[in-house]
Amino acid sequence: MSPRQSLLAPSRWRPWEFVLWAVIWAMPVVFGSHAALINEIAILALFALSLDLILGYAGIVSLGHAAFFGVGAYGAALFAKHVMPDPLLGMAVAMGLGALLGLATSPMIVRGTDLTRLMVTMGVALVLLELANKFDSLTGGADGLQGVVMGPLLGAFDFDLGARTASFYSLALLFVAFVVLRRVVHSPLGISLQALRDNRLRLTALGMTVQGRLAAVYTLSGALAAASGALLAQTTGFASLDVLEFHRSADVMLALIIGGAGWLWGGLIGAIGFKLMHDLLSTWTTQYWTFWIGLFLVVLMLAGRERLFRPWTWFKRGGPQ
Amino acid sequence: MLTLLFDGIAYGMLLFVLALGLAVTMGLMNFINLAHGAFAMAGGYVLVLLMQKAGWPFLACLPAAFVATALLGALLERTIYRPMYGKPHLDQVLFSIGLTFMAVAAVDYAMGSSQQNVQLPDWLRQRFEFGSGALQLGMGAYRLFIVATCVALALALQAVLSRTRFGSRLRAAVDDPRVAAGLGIPVDRVFLLTFAVGSGLAGLGGALGADILGVEPTFPLKYMVYFLIVCAVGGTSSITGPLVAALVLGIADVMGKYYVPKLGGFIVYVLMIAILLWRPQGLFTREARR
Numbered sequence: 347m348s349p350r351q352s353l354l355a356p357s358r359w360r361p362w363e364f365v366l367w368a369v370i371w372a373m374p375v376v377f378g379s380h381a382a383l384i385n386e387i388a389i390l391a392l393f394a395l396s397l398d399l400i401l402g403y404a405g406i407v408s409l410g411h412a413a414f415f416g417v418g419a420y421g422a423a424l425f426a427k428h429v430m431p432d433p434l435l436g437m438a439v440a441m442g443l444g445a446l447l448g449l450a451t452s453p454m455i456v457r458g459t460d461l462t463r464l465m466v467t468m469g470v471a472l473v474l475l476e477l478a479n480k481f482d483s484l485t486g487g488a489d490g491l492q493g494v495v496m497g498p499l500l501g502a503f504d505f506d507l508g509a510r511t512a513s514f515y516s517l518a519l520l521f522v523a524f525v526v527l528r529r530v531v532h533s534p535l536g537i538s539l540q541a542l543r544d545n546r547l548r549l550t551a552l553g554m555t556v557q558g559r560l561a562a563v564y565t566l567s568g569a570l571a572a573a574s575g576a577l578l579a580q581t582t583g584f585a586s587l588d589v590l591e592f593h594r595s596a597d598v599m600l601a602l603i604i605g606g607a608g609w610l611w612g613g614l615i616g617a618i619g620f621k622l623m624h625d626l627l628s629t630w631t632t633q634y635w636t637f638w639i640g641l642f643l644v645v646l647m648l649a650g651r652e653r654l655f656r657p658w659t660w661f662k663r664g665g666p667q
Numbered sequence: 668m669l670t671l672l673f674d675g676i677a678y679g680m681l682l683f684v685l686a687l688g689l690a691v692t693m694g695l696m697n698f699i700n701l702a703h704g705a706f707a708m709a710g711g712y713v714l715v716l717l718m719q720k721a722g723w724p725f726l727a728c729l730p731a732a733f734v735a736t737a738l739l740g741a742l743l744e745r746t747i748y749r750p751m752y753g754k755p756h757l758d759q760v761l762f763s764i765g766l767t768f769m770a771v772a773a774v775d776y777a778m779g780s781s782q783q784n785v786q787l788p789d790w791l792r793q794r795f796e797f798g799s800g801a802l803q804l805g806m807g808a809y810r811l812f813i814v815a816t817c818v819a820l821a822l823a824l825q826a827v828l829s830r831t832r833f834g835s836r837l838r839a840a841v842d843d844p845r846v847a848a849g850l851g852i853p854v855d856r857v858f859l860l861t862f863a864v865g866s867g868l869a870g871l872g873g874a875l876g877a878d879i880l881g882v883e884p885t886f887p888l889k890y891m892v893y894f895l896i897v898c899a900v901g902g903t904s905s906i907t908g909p910l911v912a913a914l915v916l917g918i919a920d921v922m923g924k925y926y927v928p929k930l931g932g933f934i935v936y937v938l939m940i941a942i943l944l945w946r947p948q949g950l951f952t953r954e955a956r957r
Binding site for chain 1 (some may be wrong): 693699747750751754756757758759760761762764765766767768769770771772773775776780888892895896898899932933936937939940943944947948
């Protein structure tokens with residue numbers, strides 16, 4: 347195999363990926379009555395995908411990704427309420443806002459250690475939460491932003507209560523984002539990001555600029571996270587302070603970790619796993635489901651993340667790798 | 668004005684005692700323990716239980732809270748924390764968030780989700796007033812007691828760290844665990860002891876501040892950010908850094924919430940981001956570390 351072929355090999359679509367996407371697209375058709383859940387999963391998957399881009403590929407630890415989610419949600423909701431109810435335009439505006447925020451905050455995540463990055467990302471999300479709380483005439487504060495009416499998608503498909511349109515809309519956006527990210531992570535930029543994650547010093551020695559690359563990927567990730575937030579606001583017609591809360595950042599991180607960071611399917615699989623687990627646990631123990639989520643996290647971390655997304659290694663040899 | 672300053676100092680001292688264990692854990696083993704607040708909560712609940720159910724006096728409950736949480740810390744360190752030391756930071760963060768979730772839900776289950784009331788003894792409910800006008804200084808006996816206790820603790824800890832054999836071993840282990848181990852310092856045991864004392868201090872802080880901070884199941888999540896700010900801003904290599912950071916944070920928080928209540932924690936977070944952008948390693952850290 348020539349070097350060119352071996353470099354291109356991982357970027358090729360595998361047969362099982364086509365099959366999985368076919369299954370995913372069949373979901374809202376087959377389980378039409380669960381369209382709302384499918385919509386939620388697609389939104390979380392898109393959010394996790396955006397986190398995977400910076401965490402799994404660029405190695406940026408973030409506990410404040412909800413900042414982008416919230417900006418997207420409020421951006422889309424406010425745009426629909428005050429300017430125009432068209433969902434696609436609103437989506438573009440929300441993504442633009444997310445990208446702007448990503449670009450503006452990217453200098454903050456270039457410097458320092460993991461701890462500093464954790465704190466700064468978390469701080470940005472908290473600052474936005476406080477701002478959203480303060481400007482309650484604009485955002486509705488703790489009561490949430492009400493009276494958001496979305497126009498029909500593409501001028502033809504209304505957002506119905508059964509969330510049928512919503513689930514297709516979210517899945518379509520998720521699919522587009524997935525295909526785009528698949529190109530990005532296998533492009534020279536994506537490969538240099540992975541090198542940067544593994545050894546920043548060496549990449550600098552090769553003569554590549556670290557800051558520009560990080561800023562680019564952080565901006566893209568911000569735009570995608572904002573898109574997922576906008577999806578939530580548009581499909582539910584509602585935005586509240588909840589979109590900026592800390593638990594959003596923690597949940598998406600958890601979903602990504604369940605699926606495994608650093609390969610794009612991780613976000614999708616993790617979102618499905620997390621939502622299903624959440625649904626099962628909260629019907630079983632409404633108040634205490636966080637205990638079991640916590641226990642799962644602790645066990646997962648003690649046993650090792652590697653083994654979770656390689657289930658076929660579970661029964662081979664005991665002990666973490 | 669002065670009253671606010673005093674309240675801020677009391678709050679800051681409390682944060683310092685609470686966060687100190689976390690700072691040492693981070694500095695020593697490079698371990699980000701988000702579950703630190705859970706130990707503080709445990710201390711608060713020990714105090715509440717002992718006072719309400721067993722009728723112990725307030726003063727006797729404080730050492731009890733320290734000992735109980737220190738033992739808990741030692742136990743957890745031996746069993747589940749140790750395997751996590753070598754893992755990447757992200758794993759540690761998720762692991763300790765998981766522990767926090769478990770602690771919150773477990774306490775909610777065992778004790779109920781409501782805030783617990785603490786009956787302070789009468790001698791702590793007095794209030795002293797000095798001066799008048801803008802310079803008026805009103806000091807609650809309770810806050811005065813907190814400041815006095817925390818100053819005594821800080822001085823004692825500083826003495827232990829700089830004067831005793833254990834202190835010099837600890838400092839050596841913080842600076843370079845491998846060389847320290849090579850010199851025959853039992854880094855494992857030093858760390859076990861330090862972790863236990865750090866957890867105990869958190870428990871003591873939680874018990875001491877039961878009336879200011881409140882004792883409720885969401886405590887660890889509510890104050891996690893504050894502890895982390897103290898450690899990130901103050902740096903983890905000395906005891907002075909977290910102290911100054913905690914005082915600044917306490918004063919800024921109390922003042923901010925008094926003068927611009929609508930902004931809430933806004934000022935604190937912006938201040939933190941600004942400081943971290945200016946000095947990513949923290950205010951009081953020697954530049955060369957890792």
